[in-house]
Amino acid sequence: MFKVLLVSIVYSAVSVDFSSADSIKAATSKIAQQLMSYYRPYPANPPNAREGHIIESTNHDETGFQWYEGGIMWGAMMEYMRATGDNQYTTTVVNGLTLGSSGKIGSFLGANKVINGLAGRWNDDIMWWGLGVVTGPELFGNPTSVMPGGVSYLALIQSTYDDVWAQWDDSCGGGIFWNRNRQDPNKSRKFLKSTITNAQHINIGARLYLMTGNKTYIDNAVKTYNWLKGGIISSDFRIYDGVMSDSTCANSMTDSKYLSDSYNPGTLAGALAWLYKATGDQQYMTAAENIAKKAMDLYSNNGVIQDRCETSANGCAQDQVSPKGTFIRGLAYVYMFTSNQDMKNLIQTTLQNSAKALIPMCDNNWNAYSDYWSTGKSVSTKSVHLQMNALELFNALTLISNNGQSAKLQQPVSAPQTQPQAQPAPGPVDSSATALRALGAIVVVFFMVL
Ligand SMILES: *[C@@H]1O[C@H](CO)[C@@H](O)[C@H](O)[C@H]1NC(C)=O
Numbered sequence: 103m104f105k106v107l108l109v110s111i112v113y114s115a116v117s118v119d120f121s122s123a124d125s126i127k128a129a130t131s132k133i134a135q136q137l138m139s140y141y142r143p144y145p146a147n148p149p150n151a152r153e154g155h156i157i158e159s160t161n162h163d164e165t166g167f168q169w170y171e172g173g174i175m176w177g178a179m180m181e182y183m184r185a186t187g188d189n190q191y192t193t194t195v196v197n198g199l200t201l202g203s204s205g206k207i208g209s210f211l212g213a214n215k216v217i218n219g220l221a222g223r224w225n226d227d228i229m230w231w232g233l234g235v236v237t238g239p240e241l242f243g244n245p246t247s248v249m250p251g252g253v254s255y256l257a258l259i260q261s262t263y264d265d266v267w268a269q270w271d272d273s274c275g276g277g278i279f280w281n282r283n284r285q286d287p288n289k290s291r292k293f294l295k296s297t298i299t300n301a302q303h304i305n306i307g308a309r310l311y312l313m314t315g316n317k318t319y320i321d322n323a324v325k326t327y328n329w330l331k332g333g334i335i336s337s338d339f340r341i342y343d344g345v346m347s348d349s350t351c352a353n354s355m356t357d358s359k360y361l362s363d364s365y366n367p368g369t370l371a372g373a374l375a376w377l378y379k380a381t382g383d384q385q386y387m388t389a390a391e392n393i394a395k396k397a398m399d400l401y402s403n404n405g406v407i408q409d410r411c412e413t414s415a416n417g418c419a420q421d422q423v424s425p426k427g428t429f430i431r432g433l434a435y436v437y438m439f440t441s442n443q444d445m446k447n448l449i450q451t452t453l454q455n456s457a458k459a460l461i462p463m464c465d466n467n468w469n470a471y472s473d474y475w476s477t478g479k480s481v482s483t484k485s486v487h488l489q490m491n492a493l494e495l496f497n498a499l500t501l502i503s504n505n506g507q508s509a510k511l512q513q514p515v516s517a518p519q520t521q522p523q524a525q526p527a528p529g530p531v532d533s534s535a536t537a538l539r540a541l542g543a544i545v546v547v548f549f550m551v552l
């Protein structure tokens with residue numbers, strides 16, 4: 103105890119009392135605040151940035167902040183709202199998701215400059231954004247309420263789901279392709295059916311079923327899971343990266359066998375937890391727990407979560423950081439829906455150990471300065487990538503401190519449901535956002551006075 107205290111005094115003035123839900127939540131709020139400080143909504147950003155994501159450098163490639171990471175960020179912010187009930191960023195988050203889906207066009211494959219020019223032709227990319235949208239109705243209640251562009255949450259989720267499902271074919275027993283371009287001259291892009299894509303789709307399908315009761319979503323999710331079981335999930339619950347759906351049907355990770363990035367098992371375990379929630383069928387939760395348990399063993403060091411890139415010769419490139427955060431998000435879903443106390447304890451201990459390792463590498467304002475939690479190697483500069491992972495970790499711990507229950511979203515819910523004045527991209531979404539925030543603040547003050 104004394105040692106922990108001493109470490110936190112030496113390296114950083116911030117600390118958390120893990121026996122106090124309020125203390126965990128307060129840290130989580132600070133981390134979210136710092137994450138949102140990276141986002142300067144249109145029109146403050148250069149023209150490209152108006153599409154709802156961050157320009158950390160001018161490069162939308164492996165050296166900068168990529169388009170899909172914007173989707174992960176908004177998903178993490180939605181999970182923040184689920185865990186804490188803090189409503190102050192709702193308008194910003196929903197506007198960000200609206201901009202990413204081209205406002206009234208309502209598609210993540212829409213007329214968005216960044217998507218068309220640089221990215222977004224990958225099914226996993228559009229689903230990171232889609233997963234942010236799925237959380238909306240779970241928090242705000244009504245799937246058919248509309249986003250600021252005039253498109254309902256449900257319509258946007260369904261169109262994302264359908265766009266991706268159209269990319270299933272029966273080669274190599276089934277599965278959904280990773281890249282949307284069937285003519286891609288690069289064979290590893292053309293033929294890969296990636297685990298992540300299929301896992302995300304199960305997740306969206308299970309939650310769409312919960313919103314609509316449409317059984318097709320369950321049938322397709324089960325079909326996809328059965329395909330994964332046929333070759334991608336090993337008998338001891340390690341997860342391959344995918345299958346090359348050419349004449350070989352080769353596993354794409356035959357070399358460093360099984361060791362795909364942590365987001366594959368994490369996202370798959372989370373998806374199966376949702377499938378359990380949707381169906382009540384215990385086999386899916388059992389599979390989720392087995393995959394999560396194996397992954398926490400494989401992707402950890404001294405009980406602290408550690409992704410594969412952290413021990414590689416070159417360390418983690420910018421685009422290798424966020425997988426760890428989505429791994430943790432998946433563990434949080436397992437925690438939410440399992441009734442297995444041993445499993446809950448394991449997840450809690452692993453995440454708490456990870457947070458205790460991270461805290462000394464945060465500054466006084468809760469900016470994270472490293473993604474190498476288990477070894478304490480500093481990267482000596484803060485970044486949005488590091489902050490996203492810190493938020494996913496503390497979101498999960500906040501949820502756990504509430505025994506896996508969602509917090510009640512603070513009133514007033516300024517979830518943009520019907521705001522005719524808010525315009526889609528490239529309109530000035532954020533002026534109305536500011537007005538709404540101001541309105542929200544006034545009402546909050548009013549409530550406080552009461
Ligand atoms: C082919 O695509 C893979 C996966 O994106 C990439 O790693 C590789 O560098 C590409 N190869 C060429 C020659 O561009």
Ligand SMILES: *[C@@H]1O[C@H](CO)[C@@H](O)[C@H](O)[C@H]1NC(C)=O
Pocket residue numbers: 260264316317318319
């Ligand atoms: C159920 O969902 C599927 C897939 O999106 C869709 O094709 C079908 O029309 C839906 N059925 C109903 C009754 O809405």
